[in-house]
Amino acid sequence: MSFSLLFFIVIGAISLAAAYGVVASNLPIHSALFLLTHFATLAVLYITLDAQFLAATQIIVYAGGIVILILFVIMLIGSERIENQGPYRTWTPYVAMFLGLILVITLAYSVMTGQQFGTPTLAIPDGGAPPVLGLALFTQYILPFELAAVLLLVALLGALLLARRSKIETK
């Protein structure tokens, strides 16, 4: 077994364990910390796939931005244990199992019968280093890039508007 394969298996196992922790832990704050671990392991996997810029972006955007935002919200509204309280729809787990089974069958079928990939022949020059990706973003993909900027502005204003206390409430 080569070193890179062993590394992939270890990191992938940590990633899966963290993903399971997000789903299975009782307190939302534990889920958020497991989510942080999960994002970090994914960043490591991105580096093994020659996507250095995206690995850095993953850490900055997800670990530095999204998880911190989720932690702030958990601390704002409190992280009570809310599972199995209040009205509980008893049929939901069965629907979940049924849909999950369909998903497993579809994925297993596509993995079994799908294309077998050989070793990558065409390497990207410089991998996913910032200059290469930036050149693609600012020439070929300039319109989606600008639209993403507009989207982020709209999301910023929307989040401000939604989370703001109304004047009647603060009086």
Add this chain to the structure above:
Amino acid sequence: MVPTNFYLILGAMIFFIGAIGVLTRRSALIILMCVEMMLNSVNLTLIALSHQWGNLNGQVFVFMIMAVAAAEVAVGLAIIIAHSRHTQTTNIDEINLLKW
């Protein structure tokens, strides 16, 4: 050299765990986290295929997905905050304003 299939299988497993979380957990916050996880598994798949074919388009897609995910989580958390101010809960079984 790790075969690309392994990355795709790992992405599928993470997507599956996230889907289980979305369908079974009751806390709106944890559901949002599971949605983020599912988006990330798709990112992993796109980057693995981008590496396989030596094509940068996959990485550009991932960049756009990250922008959309950031926007989505900001608006989603704002909605959760606004709603929990009125009802003091984030349990999605108690968030049932719409009648049918």
